[in-house]
Amino acid sequence: LKTPLKQAATSHSVLTEIQPDCQPLTTPPKPTEILPADPWTPTSNLKMLISAASPEIRSREQRRELSNNTSEVLQAKHCLQEHLSGDEYEKSQPSRKEKSLGLLCHKFLARYPDYPSTAGNNYICLDEVAEELNVKRRRIYDIVNVLESLHMVSRLAKNRYTWHGRHNLSKTLQALKKVGEENKYTQQIQMIKKREYEHEFDFDGERNEEMARSFGSNEHSEMSFVELPGMEFRAASINSRKDKSLRVMSQKFVMLFLVSTPQIVSLETAAKILIGEDQLEDLDKSKFKTKIRRLYDIANVLSSLELIKKVHVTEERGRKPAFKWTGPEVLPNTQDTKLERTSTTCPPPISEPITSKEQCSKNLFPSRGKQNFTRHPSLIKLVKSIENDRRKIQSAPTSPVKISAGTDQNLSAFPSKMAQVPAIAKHQLEGQSKKAKEMKMKLSRSTLECSLSSPEVVAEPEPPHTAAPSPQPALRQLLSVCPPSHSPVSPVILPHTQSGVSYAVYLHPSQAHTVTTYSPSFVLQSLPCANLTGIKSINSEVLNKITAEEGDNQIATEDPTKSLTAKERPTIKSETSSQRCLKRPQALQENTLIKRCRSDEESLDTSLTFFPSGYLIPLTQCTQCNEAGFSDKQKAGICSLQHTTYSSPIAGVIPATASELKAINIPAFHITPLNIMLSPTSIAPAPVLSNSCLNSSNTSSGQNPSSPVMNFTLQHIGLIPAGVQVPANPVLQHVPVSSQPEKENMNLQEQKVRKNILQLLDCGGLSGNNFLFSLQPSVPKEPQEPQAVTEFFFRTPGGPNTVSSLSANSDGTDRISQGTLYIPQRKLEVSED
DNA sequence: TGATCCCGCCAACGT
């Protein structure tokens, strides 16, 4: 077979040593000189091998004019091999392979240890590297960008990067997996495969568009770069350029592997998904081609890292290039399953004044600390401005260094310790250390994380406890629920609540994805269904089946849909179609809104607002709702908060300035424990406050214990200006329907409901830390069930009526039918600051 | 051929 020849001639030729001479005359193209000596020092055998092959190749800069002299050592090798076959000519030049990104990457990696000691300076100077490796800097960027996506390097400053090696790899992969799950990549992959069966994937607009919409519209998952706590700002502040392509693409690509069951992903599938995500518009051929090209670039680097390897999958259509994950298994993050620490952190009792808001607020957003988080594209600008401010404040290029040091230590207590430990051992150690530190982690994690992500915080010496006096019970719960660990990326959580407590949930609107819960009682699963209808019918089993099918099967002859039960299948399809109908208009609207928002971020009357997501705001006892129209049992607590300025605690770091944020009215929602209706497509739930409530807010918060908490929460979250107080009473109405159910029963019910909600959310893909959501006037849905106790209001950025009731889905078991989702229609009023 | 993907133009950004 080709093997012999190939090996000899090509692949091995590179590695094999010398075959002197054969120096063909030519080599015209590049005046590259060769440096015989390798500046870099290979650290591993493998690297040596690789490097051995290339040393000759290195050519000097053009300035070095010498053209071809002896560069040919390498060429010689080839020549030899080649001329065996006859063509020495071609070989004369460094073969293309020798210049491959993969090889280059190997050489690059050979220069640095996998687990660099934190002590040493692990700086990377791009120019130097480029010169030493004898390539244009442009090539180095390709490598570094991918490494960056894995947090193996981080940008320090212009032309300088810091080498982290694989210290952060496991965390990064965990985070990526999480995000991937939230993005419903599994489902997307499935969808694509399904489509492929249904009809050829042709590149003409229409169909593709539809397809893109079908699986992409919901999510508009334009998730951006997934950051690791501690590295986020460093990277972002220095490198403000849009984290687009390669970096993000690389992460997404990796995610695909991590969420696929056979961890195999074909290029085609990956490209489609990635394209679908970004621009639904033109999925033309060229786009596709370009995407594929990029994926190759990324794949080469990942291959060099030995995270993936190339394989082929054979399907009916033939053999398709694909890659198989060969990296470490990514375990679900088990570290912080426990949530208590938060409460400890922020204990201020309700009655007590909120002394250390900041600390508490930080605790409110644990997600950002420990977990990685995704930043919605629309927030980037805002983030930038924040970063700029930060930069101004802390002048210094040096800051990054400091931060990094702190980061390494704090962030990865384990990693640092095992800096020199082999990867395998590391894993074990990690586990041990985890347990050992479990308690500690629990208590301090959120804080730590927060601090990591923000320099200022880092500076804070004191632990959380000190900070806040004592949070109210509700708050406590809230806090307790937000352990970063479980779902690092997705903040959305439904905390334990006492019965009768309403919650406000902030979700990542832009994408429908999975929501993770910290509550031990629930198990979150990604549901494949796009819309509510399908949700119910689909159970975990189905999911599993689907999952199993994930990835490119070596032999993909089976119909992907087979796995679905008859019942399930139809449901899904119907959903799809229905979605299309809805989606289109919605999508359009959304786009418009988004564009508008982006373009007019500054404008006052923006219909869009930035909200931090991932916060759960417990709303306790709402006695009444003044709003008319909801007379029907006031189930819908409708309140509108007017002229409110929101600040986004993006990254939990610095609240945006008022000017940067628009004030808008937020439709409030309140959730009662029993009935819940959710819209799968809904993106973000927003708390609704009634104006009247606001006005009446003067009433002391004392009346309602929840008031202080709420105000506090809202303020910290940036939903309301610091000075504003929201009256406790009217704000969120809690419908007494099941007013005082037995506590236990309630709890059960609540749990059940929560579970359902979570699933729903998961299915809907609501998640994310930061998100942008637009509050559009949505048609208020009729409260379907008057008795509904719990109400969630979710808004989809564009969709007029994005709310649907879950009850429809009920199929008997696990149904959410109990809950009713009611969305009061509120107009969004935007007020300037 | 189709799979790969190198190369470098040139725009977006930062300084």
Place this chain on the structure above:
DNA sequence: ACGTTGGCGGGATCA
């Protein structure tokens, strides 16, 4: 203006 980054796609190579 200039340097750094890096999107992008032509077109060369490889299989």
